[in-house]
Amino acid sequence: MTDVFARKALLRKGWADDVRFGIRAGQIDSIAQNVSPHSEDFVAGIVIPGLCNAHSHAFQRALAGRTEQRSPAGEDNFWTWRERMYELAGKLDAKSLSAIASQAYSEMLQSGYTSVAEFHYLHRHSGADHSDDEMFNAIREAASQSGIRMTYVPVLYERGGFDQPQPEGHQKLFALDIDSFLAHHARAIEHQSDRMNVGIGAHSLRAVSGESLRKIVAVAQAENIPMHLHIAEQLREVEQCMAANGRRPVRWLLENYDVDERWCLVHATHMDAEETESLAKTGAVVCLCPSTEANLGDGLFPLQSFLAHDGRIAIGSDSHVSINPFEELRWLEYGQRIASQSRNVTSTRDSHVGRELFSRVLEGGAQAGVTKPAGLSPGVSADLVVLYDDDPMLVSHDDSSLLDALVFSGYRLPIERVMVHGDWRVVDGDHVKQKQTRAQFAAALETLGDLS
Numbered sequence: 001m002t003d004v005f006a007r008k009a010l011l012r013k014g015w016a017d018d019v020r021f022g023i024r025a026g027q028i029d030s031i032a033q034n035v036s037p038h039s040e041d042f043v044a045g046i047v048i049p050g051l052c053n054a055h056s057h058a059f060q061r062a063l064a065g066r067t068e069q070r071s072p073a074g075e076d077n078f079w080t081w082r083e084r085m086y087e088l089a090g091k092l093d094a095k096s097l098s099a100i101a102s103q104a105y106s107e108m109l110q111s112g113y114t115s116v117a118e119f120h121y122l123h124r125h126s127g128a129d130h131s132d133d134e135m136f137n138a139i140r141e142a143a144s145q146s147g148i149r150m151t152y153v154p155v156l157y158e159r160g161g162f163d164q165p166q167p168e169g170h171q172k173l174f175a176l177d178i179d180s181f182l183a184h185h186a187r188a189i190e191h192q193s194d195r196m197n198v199g200i201g202a203h204s205l206r207a208v209s210g211e212s213l214r215k216i217v218a219v220a221q222a223e224n225i226p227m228h229l230h231i232a233e234q235l236r237e238v239e240q241c242m243a244a245n246g247r248r249p250v251r252w253l254l255e256n257y258d259v260d261e262r263w264c265l266v267h268a269t270h271m272d273a274e275e276t277e278s279l280a281k282t283g284a285v286v287c288l289c290p291s292t293e294a295n296l297g298d299g300l301f302p303l304q305s306f307l308a309h310d311g312r313i314a315i316g317s318d319s320h321v322s323i324n325p326f327e328e329l330r331w332l333e334y335g336q337r338i339a340s341q342s343r344n345v346t347s348t349r350d351s352h353v354g355r356e357l358f359s360r361v362l363e364g365g366a367q368a369g370v371t372k373p374a375g376l377s378p379g380v381s382a383d384l385v386v387l388y389d390d391d392p393m394l395v396s397h398d399d400s401s402l403l404d405a406l407v408f409s410g411y412r413l414p415i416e417r418v419m420v421h422g423d424w425r426v427v428d429g430d431h432v433k434q435k436q437t438r439a440q441f442a443a444a445l446e447t448l449g450d451l452s
């Protein structure tokens, strides 16, 4: 494996100059500062840690850019988008899923994500009358081909809604009974490796009964693995939860479970002030997906209040209308600026917004995927992003504003290389299997036909 010398590197304690990373067996074995490169080192301009994409539905990459035409009724919203997403799910088989996921994961690596939490509920392909592990294996193959580190999060989806005990239409592709789901989870754990760990999840409070949720949470606690859940993404879901449970979703969850650092709650868009403060104090991480939340018209997360109470956040590209962590961070801040008519809002522990957002989601992403500790230090996996230090976006910036520049300026990411577990997966800005992956993606899209 290549040792790496960086003229500048973001270590866990902050920026350092002339840093040499000794890399052994996929790990950072040693870090030396203020040293010279060895002749065989790869010499990098700037090295930063890779980020975790803490919420992904890889198959939805095929829908990006295909749901942006106003319908004749003019009543487009999350729920009408969901019908289109269901139609796509109904066309996929293991081969097409693997090809689409490979493309999504290679794009993640090219943009600086080195790990992904795959929130997987597409357990069956159309025409299959029972669920086996074919779709999971397709996801696993895609992660392997791309080289991304993956937290596989199998997710239970068992009913159509709070008052719909049976899934309907394409939802049947997602549906498993709790026993089959737990058996699948146990098999998935058998496949854990140095690049894949396994969490567990429930799709949402509407799609899982209280009884099954209790069983899933018990597994998360017994195995000490992350527990992921969509929650309060849409107002309609809040209203339905109020009608079914007499509580708003986050309030109901906090009253019924010991939500702690193991939990990753996805979106949590619609919370009142009391829910926001209470959730922040649990230590759970909230995964925000700004580009998808904007694309779907979800609403705006109460970020300022959540961070003021020391809430923890991660980012995810969710439906993959955009795969760029720095764009997610930019829009995280911009949403708050637009709503508050002010600037530099996300600044509770660092006056530099780009630096604060980057460090927060680095820590939150590591928590959501249990790849802690976050950041570059001896003993952690060698998951690195190399930036060109002569790129106009970054040149002449000092340590305080480099990450601000990365988040808020430029239109093209200055990423030269990306390493996962000691292997270069991106070289000269391109994924090492880009040609093959693009060809497979194009062939898969061909088989899916018209998705618009």
Ligand SMILES: [Zn+2]
Binding pocket: 055, 057, 119, 230, 266, 318
């Ligand atoms: Zn999602």
